[in-house]
Amino acid sequence: MPKKRKNNTHWRFENPQASPQEKPYYTIGEVARLFKVDETQLRYWERHTPLAPKRAASSGTRLYTQDDLKLVERIRYLLIDKGLSLQAVAEQLQSGGAVDTDLQIREKLWEVRAKVLELKRVVDQQLNNANSSNE
CATH class of the missing domain: 1.10.1660.10 (Multidrug-efflux Transporter Regulator; Chain: A; Domain 2)
Structure with missing residues (x-):
């Protein structure tokens, strides 16, 4: 059944x-x-x-x-x-597939951009710390 x-x-x-x-x-x-x-x-x-x-x-x-x-x-x-x-x-x-390559490039650019922004934030923070300790 x-x-x-x-x-x-x-x-x-x-x-x-x-x-x-x-x-x-x-x-x-x-x-x-x-x-x-x-x-x-x-x-x-x-x-x-x-x-x-x-x-x-x-x-x-x-x-x-x-x-x-x-x-x-x-x-x-x-x-x-x-x-x-x-x-x-x-x-x-x-x-x-041409767009796929373009997307991979864009993803990599966003990763690099995020890393640059993070490094900029760290540099700004260190500069602020250095300026506040000099005062």
Whole structure:
């Protein structure tokens, strides 16, 4: 007798051994659960990024391929983990990585800027201490 499932679940998400490579297509609900995002977020990403899953001819259901899953993973990483805007994510994906190099340079510049400000603060503090001890 088959295992009874909870409402709106799929056996793949209850089975820890099931891997995404076992299935050629995923519905929007399955992708949303895999990446812990809302279906509305995925639809929004479709409008503003190169994400464009196929549609089933008869029903119009979105069918996400393995390549789509990789793209969703990249979008989620850039938006949530890196904190980029959706526009920056779209530019990153369309440029094929050139923006990624630019972002790395900008991150390094921010690190250097923070270090310079910290050193300036230390120098100012030492100057203030020297001036107050001379008085």
